[in-house]
Amino acid sequence: MTDQSTATDRPEGVPADPSAVQNALVEWYEADHRSYPWRETTDPYEILVSEVMSQQTQLDRVVDAWEDFLDRWPTAAALAEADRSDVVGFWTSHSLGYNNRAKYLHEAAGQVVDDYDGEWPRDPDGLSDLMGVGPYTANAVASFAFNNGNAVVDTNVKRVLYRAFDVPDDDSAFETAAGTLMPAGQSRVWNNAIMELGGVACEKTPDCDGAQCPWREWCSAYETGDFTAPDVPTQPEFEGSRRQMRGRVISALKEYDDLRLDKLGPRVRVDYAPEGEYGREWLRGLLDDLADDGLVDVEVGDGETVARLQR
Known part of the structure; x- marks a missing residue:
C-alpha cells in the first residue's frame, strides 16, 4: 500500500x-x-x-x-x-x-x-x-x-x-x-x-x-497514557502527572538502547533521588505499568535493573 x-x-x-x-x-x-x-x-x-x-x-x-x-x-x-x-x-x-x-x-x-x-x-x-x-x-x-x-x-x-x-x-x-x-x-x-x-x-x-x-x-497516546482529543476534555494537571512521566520514560528509552534505573531516573524527573520519594521504588512502579502495557522490558540481574523498549 x-x-x-x-x-x-x-x-x-x-x-x-x-x-x-x-x-x-x-x-x-x-x-x-x-x-x-x-x-x-x-x-x-x-x-x-x-x-x-x-x-x-x-x-x-x-x-x-x-x-x-x-x-x-x-x-x-x-x-x-x-x-x-x-x-x-x-x-x-x-x-x-x-x-x-x-x-x-x-x-x-x-x-x-x-x-x-x-x-x-x-x-x-x-x-x-x-x-x-x-x-x-x-x-x-x-x-x-x-x-x-x-x-x-x-x-x-x-x-x-x-x-x-x-x-x-x-x-x-x-x-x-x-x-x-x-x-x-x-x-x-x-x-x-x-x-x-x-x-x-x-x-x-x-x-x-x-x-x-x-x-x-x-500510537503516541498509548505510549504516554494521555488520551485527550478534540472531543474529549483535556485531562487536568498533566504537568508532573503519571501520564507525563510515562511519556518521558518512553522518550528516554527511544534515545538509548537501554538504561539502568539511576541513569533513567534523572531523565524522567530532575528531582530523582535513588532513595527519595521519586526514586528507585517510584521508577520501578512506573516501569512495571509500562511493562504490563507491553511497551517496556525490565530485566533484573547482578543487582541492577535495566529498562529498554519492547521490540
Missing part, C-alpha cells in the same frame, strides 16, 4: 512510509468488525439511506429501520414514486430525527430518476448535487458504493489521528493526514476500517488492548 500525499504535505507525526500502518489497520478490520447490512452492499441507494439514517443516531438502532425502509421502498425509483407524507411518517414512527432528512432523501431519489435517468453520480462532487447530500455523505456514498471517495474525516477519525499521530486540532491538518494515510484506490475498505477503529477501540474512553487496536505500536 502507498500514501496519497507528498512528504512535504505530511504532518510531522504521520509515518513517512505509512505502508505498515495501512496494512495493520486493514488486516485488523478484515479479520473482525461489527456486522451491519449496509456494509454488505455496494448499492448507492441502500448506502445513502443508511448514511442519512445514521446521522446522530446509533448504528444499532438504524438496522431495523433501514431494513424496514428498504422493504417498503427497495429502489430509488420506488421511493421517488412514494407520497412524501408516507416517507415522513415512516421517519417519525422510527424516531430517526429531523423529518427534513426524510424529505431530502425523497427529493434526492427523484433527482436520480428524473435528472440522471436512474444512473447515480459516482464521485463526491456529483453526489453533492443531490438534495440534502453534504460533503461527508457524498464522500461516504462514493467510497462505499463505488470505491471512489476521499479519506473520510469525521469526529471519530479526528480523535484517532490526534491521539495516534499527534495531528494538531486543525481541519486542514486532519484532512492532509487522513489523505496521506489512505492507500490509493482503497477508499471503501480504508474508510470503513478507520471509522471502525474510532468506534470500537479509540472511543472517548479507549479500549486499546481489549479491542486489539492495530496502531498501538505507533
